[in-house]
Amino acid sequence: MSDLERRLAAAAPRGELNIxxxxxxxxxxxxxxxxxxxxYATLDSPLGELAxxxxxxxxxRVAFEDEPRDEILDELALRVSPRILAAPxxxxxxxxxxxxxxxGEQTAFDVPLDWSLVHGFAVGVLHATALVPYGxxxxxxxxxxxxxxxxxxRAAGNALGSNPIPIIVPCxxxxxxxxxxxxxxxxxxxxxxxxxxxxxxxx
Amino acid sequence: MVVHLPPFETLIDAHATELHxxxxxxxxxxxxEDCLQETFMSALRAYPTLSHAENLxxxxxxxxxxxxxxxxxxxxxxxxxxxxxxxxxALSSTEGTDDxxxxxxxxxxxxxxxxxxxxxxFDLAYAEIGARMGTSEEAARRSVHEGITKLRRELDR
Numbered sequence: 234m235s236d237l238e239r240r241l242a243a244a245a246p247r248g249e250l251n252i253x254x255x256x257x258x259x260x261x262x263x264x265x266x267x268x269x270x271x272x273y274a275t276l277d278s279p280l281g282e283l284a285x286x287x288x289x290x291x292x293x294r295v296a297f298e299d300e301p302r303d304e305i306l307d308e309l310a311l312r313v314s315p316r317i318l319a320a321p322x323x324x325x326x327x328x329x330x331x332x333x334x335x336x337g338e339q340t341a342f343d344v345p346l347d348w349s350l351v352h353g354f355a356v357g358v359l360h361a362t363a364l365v366p367y368g369x370x371x372x373x374x375x376x377x378x379x380x381x382x383x384x385x386x387r388a389a390g391n392a393l394g395s396n397p398i399p400i401i402v403p404c405x406x407x408x409x410x411x412x413x414x415x416x417x418x419x420x421x422x423x424x425x426x427x428x429x430x431x432x433x434x435x436x
Numbered sequence: 437m438v439v440h441l442p443p444f445e446t447l448i449d450a451h452a453t454e455l456h457x458x459x460x461x462x463x464x465x466x467x468x469e470d471c472l473q474e475t476f477m478s479a480l481r482a483y484p485t486l487s488h489a490e491n492l493x494x495x496x497x498x499x500x501x502x503x504x505x506x507x508x509x510x511x512x513x514x515x516x517x518x519x520x521x522x523x524x525x526a527l528s529s530t531e532g533t534d535d536x537x538x539x540x541x542x543x544x545x546x547x548x549x550x551x552x553x554x555x556x557x558f559d560l561a562y563a564e565i566g567a568r569m570g571t572s573e574e575a576a577r578r579s580v581h582e583g584i585t586k587l588r589r590e591l592d593r
Contacts, residue, residue, distance in 0.1 A: 240537060246557075251469065268480045317444050
């Protein structure tokens, strides 16, 4: 290595990257230019941190903090679009409504939904579930029947277990016919919290 | 064929820091962040049109290189820029340099500049420089050599 080459290597310029500022600027510009197919942001809640993913069509995914973020992003990249960016603005409305609901200030959601991650039998099951009002409950058998197959309550359970838009599509309102809580992808503690919030379970 | 591209957000996690370092060496710290934002904007715009998901890093470097070149051209066209182009205004704030040595790197022709940055900022082998610049090992070696020769000639002047 020549002297000049050594000097070049020794004096290589460095600069601190402000990554937060870069992300914020990029998110704002990309959103304004319509380049973001899936925007996401998080909010703190009594259920832990929630991540909200929004497409131009509506809310496509709500995730609890214990769901691996990289797996969610990979699934969205594969099934919706790889143009995914952490960008808060498109998620503002959904996050505000989630906060209001979890604070007990709002009993219904008025946000468009994107059902891109839902296929087959689950479409009917989750559409039926979306109609169950605040404070009411239904059973696996009933949502299976509403989806056209009264005997497919196990399949209905699977569909509810993979509900990509929990809380907003209220799969926590679906219980066992026996009165048991059934299951919940986000864990039964969260299901109980939501049912207590809605007055179904005693506080 | 369906292309499975990774979520764009992960490209920022994986490459923003090194691309920024590349741009700092090419055009100086003042303009590097804006140029990096331009790089990611262009990448995001073009992302869905990619026909494969291989070597996305080299793809990002190609875009960053183009943005840096555009930037240097813009600066050199400004009426206040020195006409000989040896010291573009944008580089005036480059700190920690050795007697303006890296300022002179910034004024090299684009290919030589990028190759010299990859070689002496990132300490890369020629094959890897070639991969990041979308060219051959030989072409990368030549660009570094030409850049060094030009620098040496200027310093001897």
